[in-house]
Amino acid sequence: MKSLIENITAIQVESPVDKIIGQLKQLIISGQLKPGDRLPAERVLSERFGLGRSYIREAILKLEFYGLLKTNPQSGTYVAGLSINVIDNIISDIIKFNKDDFNALIEARYHLELNAVKLAAERRSEEDLESLRLAMEAYENKVGAGGDAVEEDMVFHIKIAKATKNSVIESMILILVPDLIKNIVENKICGDNRAKTAIEEHRMIYAAIESQDMAKAEEAMAGHLDEIWQISKAGFAAQSIINETER
Amino acid sequence: MKSLIENITAIQVESPVDKIIGQLKQLIISGQLKPGDRLPAERVLSERFGLGRSYIREAILKLEFYGLLKTNPQSGTYVAGLSINVIDNIISDIIKFNKDDFNALIEARYHLELNAVKLAAERRSEEDLESLRLAMEAYENKVGAGGDAVEEDMVFHIKIAKATKNSVIESMILILVPDLIKNIVENKICGDNRAKTAIEEHRMIYAAIESQDMAKAEEAMAGHLDEIWQISKAGFAAQSIINETER
DNA sequence: ACCAATTAATTGGTTTACCAAAAATAAACA
């Protein structure tokens, strides 16, 4: 017999905004709302959905962030000129944009940073180099003082992201960093002497960026991230096995 | 003498929420708000900043999305346990997460998709393969009918993203897609017969994913994205020259 | 019938008021 705790199912709290997003999706798919159309006024939607206007606005805000709606003050909110195909595909997954899948997080970070470090090596300015060096030294000092320098490590990586001169890639890494930190410190992923070996890796990365050697930069970064990447790879492999079994 | 139009500076409308975010950042940096602390109540912030509570909530919402705050209902909003270093670095750039840098968009997409297609080839399920085929056929039909199948193209790529089984990477691609579509159709980037040559490229990508050949998948995708990638590369090169000149 | 100007209605932006759940405090009891 199963224990009690196993029967406790995660309470799914479909928030009001998610409901609204789902409803809007239905409106679009059913053809009542064609791309390019103007949405009903917020008040109307509020009444129609039986929810306060605050929620409507919040939902619109979210959809706007994803580029699916565009609201013009004093005029109305409009559906992006995208075909139903695209909108449907995207809306379905907006709600579940959760960053709590640790393996996915690590993997995304791995690939992003590998690309980023190459771009950084190619495009870094002298200012980038300077702030990168500062971040590196801050990390080394923290490690020398005996603290866990996870956050200083992240700052180092943020600086690299900044040096790419690509605001989109930078933003993506920025979004991932807090969650990475949270998970890493919670799970104490890396061994104790990891911090010290990382110092040398950082210096290699820095040197490669300084000399604008893209290949060497990528190699150094791959080495730096390898240990933690292995964890995510193992995670995905395990997931794959589970899926096979279920089939 | 400069013409009139050149003197018209872009009106910078620092939205209320951005102001609030900046203020909160100051509170944290100045030490009045240490990581882990509870924020003042929304009402208090509202009064202190001289702005409505809606704006406070919106700002908190945004900061929460970035993992910098955590709000517990009926209890309070708390600053994530990150060091000031990290928070400062991130908040500074949150506001400028705008996806209107076309070159950055293209470049980010290029790298993301190259990684994604490899993962998709490795992990695709039979269901993935099926929906991918469907999307591919929809594209071919649209092209055959003479339409610009930009959106159908994007759906094809979304399906690939889904096959990665990595929710983070999928979400990132999802976020970029609407902006990519907007820019591509606006600028009519690709030549007229591009759509037809793309059909063959899609089939190559599909075949590679089907046979789970990661290397071939990446190669095919690189070929598929090459033309548009060249545009972004040229853009960044131009930017680089400008920076050199300014120095 | 057509056009211009004025008025009325509608829009999203913003603030305020109200609510139930938590937390903190006070009071009552052992």
Add this chain to the structure above:
DNA sequence: TGTTTATTTTTGGTAAACCAATTAATTGGT
């Protein structure tokens, strides 16, 4: 004095009200 129970205050969640700008409608004149 220590603990438990009421009670009050504070919290974020929610809904409604107000505002200025915009748009649609109406009106009056031609």
